[in-house]
Amino acid sequence: MALLEVKNVGKIYGKKGTASATEALCQVTFSVERGEFVAIMGDSGSGKTTLLNILGSLDQPTDGSVFLDGRDLSTLAKKQISKFRREELGFVFQDYSLLNNFNNKDNILLPLVLSNTPQKEMQERLMAVVAPLEIQDYLTKYPYEVSGGQAQRIAVARAIVTYPKLLLADEPTGALDSSSSQSLMRIFQTLNQNYRQTILMVTHSVAAAANAHRVLFIKDGRIYNEIYRGEDNNVRFEDRIAKSLTLLNGGSLHD
């Protein structure tokens, strides 16, 4: 069974049938296997963030259902949702979303503290994520005292310190320059290959998407296309993604 199953999910903002209603998602169906690294691409306003929010139980679909590890998210009671979000999911946002009132170390520990993790275990888990992310030097600093790339790595550390089943990332490289983006993508690759971390990442960057096993294309709230990496290397995969994007935008491949 797949880790994540999305079945006929639809989302309408505003009251149905009124003029102000926006259909952000429609009949979205796909699944993600354990250990898979999936990228989602699409135009601005196509519904990527909406989808990710629904998967992360930050928002409810108006239609269809989402199963994580066989469990229907819509059956979670309100109280369970926070716990579920904390323990089974990891989030990385475009704007890092670190709390300025904590230093970086405490930002990383936040979800563990909330789950009443014993101190010793917290320390061990912290050490385990610090090494691959190379954030040793920034732990005692505050989020506003480090660069964007460093902050994003802290945010990734916070997202994975709970060993989540699924790591959700919404344009994690959106605010980073190309070298920081590359290093972040290398980290995602490592997490995925060495720790079998399942990752679902929204991105506008072809280069970033080329790190994934599979790319889903969304257009006007619907899944439009998906391509697999197969045996391709990053460069060739990048090329194919770029071509698919052009098609998605209704362009021709020859101009």
Place this chain on the structure above:
Amino acid sequence: MTKFKTYFKLARKNMKSMGNIRIPYVVATGLAFSILYIFIALIDNAYIRERAEFLVRLMMAGAVIMGVFVAIFYLYTSRFAFSQRQKEFALYAIYGMEGRDVGLILAVETVLNSLLILALSTGVGFLLGKVLFVLLNRLLQYDDVRLSAFPFSTKALAINAGILVALAVVLIIWNLFSLNLDRPIEQLRQDKSGLKQRKSYGQVILGVLGLGLILTGYQLARSTFNIVTSVFVFVIATILVIIGTYLVTNNILALIFKGLRSMKGLYYKPSNFISFSGMLYKLRSNTNSLASLAVLSTGVILVVAVSCGVYISLEDSLKSNYPQDYKLDLVFDEDQHGQAKEEIKTQVLALEKDLEASPYFKNVHRDSQMICPGSISQDKELVLEVENNLLTGYLFLFHNVDAYNKMFDKDFAIASDELVVGANNDEILKGLDTLKIGDKTYKVKRAELSIPSIYAIDTVKILVAEDDVLQDIARNYLENVQETENQVFKPALVRTLNFDVEDAETVPEGEVEKIVENELRDSGENYSMDVGIRDQHRQNIYELNGGILFVGIFLSIVLILGVFLVIYYKQVAEAIQDQSQVSIMQAVGLENELILKITKKQMRYLFIWPLILTFSHVVAAYPITWKAVSMLVAPQSKTFLRSYVLAGVLLLLVYFIVYELSSGTYYRLVKHE
């Protein structure tokens, strides 16, 4: 011109969109200025001017203090609004506006604001002023007032307008200078950077310094100083405590939470984790408003307590000066210089009978008192100093114990070698168990005694067993007196008769004088007399002191407005800071309820702190304000304490109501995101 029109439009739009900050600002400053209007109008008022000269002077002082407060509020609130708008200015800069343009928009806004405040304050001031004019006259016990006696005051309008123009100029210049459009990106991120936690050792030094200043101030307020110098001491103590309050608030609180944070076992618990670091974050900025709250709240309590204390002590004070309707003071030359004679005693007894026999008077009570300046030496001896300068000496009031008991419903019983001693400054009597007067040594019983307030200096009251002892003392004490030019107080043995009237309306003018002259004409004594009528005196003291309550009420209203503004703006500032934090915490998996619970708790802790400081300051200030009030009236410690309790309750009420009201705004803003 079209450019100006655009600015006007933009300014008006901005003002509309900042309702949360601007409406309370206009209302509060408008009210503050209306109070200023009323004050100036009252000072300018012909009716008041004719009747209460002293009050006019008092109100002028009040108006100056209020003017300063109002100006501070105006600048504080305007600058608060300014600081909340950094992002907006940064966006203007990014869109390519120049400093001059933004400055113009701000200037237009300031002018519009000022006009609004002027209109509001004049309207409210004029109407409210009529009501308060009547109230003031009630307090002064003038009964025949008409509303038309409080006409519109163009002078008050002009002065208010002048102040507003001056403040607007200051504000516009200040804003222009602090407008920084060179680094808009930094401005956009302003809430995230530039607010680094201070280093701990610096905080320890400043915090300890602050504590030291506060304690020094407290000590000063308690220590022995003469009543005349105590005004100066009070000012110094106040300044020390205010500075200390800011230092302590800015440093000690943060240190406490840093300490808590370093206790790992305690810190890494879900709710502590969030609340400790949340507190530390909040404490990096805006702690000045907490300190300001403490200062303002202390001001409210002291002003209310002192002005009410004075007012409700007026009757007590009157009673201690005039135990009955009439008071006849007689000073016989022979009595002075220790040559007290039996004849005088007999004559006074005869006079007592005459008064009792008069159809107009009744209930005659005899009394004798002696007033003399002096001091108490190291070996507990009373030293007479007629040339004494009042900064170092005291005034001694000797009083017959029976007369005192009757007058104040007490039952002091003393032997002829004993004295009951009380003072309006406890320090004087420290360790005094015996007192030597002339060649006699008396045992001293300490007690709290009612001391007439007409003497604005340290006063010692001594009750003696009987008139003979008084004469004894007079002989021993006064016989060496030689009158000199520089004498401030004449030592005097005063024989007093207190009595009531049958019907105040029917007493013929000069009736008492007539009776006295009839009795004493043939005795050949040299004497002088003074007839005091309580109702006339009442008029005087209400005129003198009723205004203090009035000024006090107004001053406290202005201070309460300040408390309101600071609490409100603090909440708004917190809310704006907390908005982004709350949404992140939700995304990371924190229950909404927990977040709200914790923020509620944090806000409560934050706002309890100024109250703790306030009550500590008030307790420390009690003795010195007691002394200050004793200068004006003769308060009973119970009544005075009651007015303190009243003031404290009033402040708590205002504080919590404003807190609750403004926390509604807080939650609305936080949840909005």
